[in-house]
Amino acid sequence: MAVKMIKVHGSGNDFYLLDQTQFPEPLTDKGLKQLAINICKRDGAGLYEGADGVLVVDKSEHAHVLGRMRVINADGTEASMCGNGLRTVARYLGTQNDTDNFRVETMYADLKVQAVADFAKNVPAYSVEISPVSFEAKTLGMHANHDAQTIINEPIPALSNELKFSAVSVPNPHLISFVDHATLVGPELGRIGEWLNDGKNSIFPDGVNVSFVEVLGKNSIFVRTFERGVGFTNACGTAMSASSLMYVLLHQESTDFNQEIHVTNPGGMVKTVVHQGADEEYWMELIGNATFVKIVSLPLDDALAADFTQATVTVTGEQTAYESFVETLKTA
Numbered sequence: 001m002a003v004k005m006i007k008v009h010g011s012g013n014d015f016y017l018l019d020q021t022q023f024p025e026p027l028t029d030k031g032l033k034q035l036a037i038n039i040c041k042r043d044g045a046g047l048y049e050g051a052d053g054v055l056v057v058d059k060s061e062h063a064h065v066l067g068r069m070r071v072i073n074a075d076g077t078e079a080s081m082c083g084n085g086l087r088t089v090a091r092y093l094g095t096q097n098d099t100d101n102f103r104v105e106t107m108y109a110d111l112k113v114q115a116v117a118d119f120a121k122n123v124p125a126y127s128v129e130i131s132p133v134s135f136e137a138k139t140l141g142m143h144a145n146h147d148a149q150t151i152i153n154e155p156i157p158a159l160s161n162e163l164k165f166s167a168v169s170v171p172n173p174h175l176i177s178f179v180d181h182a183t184l185v186g187p188e189l190g191r192i193g194e195w196l197n198d199g200k201n202s203i204f205p206d207g208v209n210v211s212f213v214e215v216l217g218k219n220s221i222f223v224r225t226f227e228r229g230v231g232f233t234n235a236c237g238t239a240m241s242a243s244s245l246m247y248v249l250l251h252q253e254s255t256d257f258n259q260e261i262h263v264t265n266p267g268g269m270v271k272t273v274v275h276q277g278a279d280e281e282y283w284m285e286l287i288g289n290a291t292f293v294k295i296v297s298l299p300l301d302d303a304l305a306a307d308f309t310q311a312t313v314t315v316t317g318e319q320t321a322y323e324s325f326v327e328t329l330k331t332a
């Protein structure tokens, strides 16, 4: 049996999108984990250039929902959400069902998604809801600062004597620190990210996504992320949404609720809007590209055995358009 996957990305955060409805029976969780580990490897060991993870699309049993998305990180662990990936899954399901405003089931919520105006010619874009938000240590799996219930713009001495951190789940866990430019591009993010995701530390035993954020100007931030289960990524959608929330809560001199925030990242840019609902709950809109790079086919047994010799590929041409779009950002 052959497996067909689409190589997709949002802001250069890249994935293999696997629609399990192509199989008579979905893969087991063990099979999905093995597949992700095999195909995501970088440096020529994976399928083509590898990926940050696999986006698994399944049927949903929920009413008014077009499909279910699961997120398997490159190391085979499962994440509860993926903002950049959700945009591409929204495009995939929307195109299949000929609709552009619907919901997708994710681990903790059925999230609203919507097609929006293209970012540039041949650079389709989608807006997705990021929620639910929590600052609770229990939800975050956090045991820091003598088991503090929340950490909002506070030092965590076990991590750094200089930086302040905010811990927020959206619903995957994020640790956010506002830094100057030298710190943004320096080695601290890698050091802290690796330590917190070593599976041995007692602060985040299940790991955490770590982001450094630089305020660039009014309604404008740069976000660099070390992802749990992946390492450095070009961009992390939930991290950019969590960073935007903390930007609104901590930097009212520069931004506010309901304003469009320009978020640049190493792989491109997205826009976010932070909302507070009627019950005071926070939620974010994440707006960005949903690029389909190529369609890949290979025997499923080969993919599960990490043999990619029979793989065939059809390139869409969208990556060239995306790269031209990113070039325009540098001159803007």
Ligand SMILES: N[C@@H](CCC[C@H](N)C(=O)O)C(=O)O
Pocket (backbone or CB within 6 Å): 013, 071, 073, 078, 079, 080, 081, 082, 083, 084, 085, 172, 173, 209, 227, 228, 229, 230, 233, 235, 236, 237, 238, 239
């Ligand atoms: N890149 C994703 C987030 C992926 C999940 C993360 N690695 C985790 O384990 O929480 C995004 O765009 O949000």
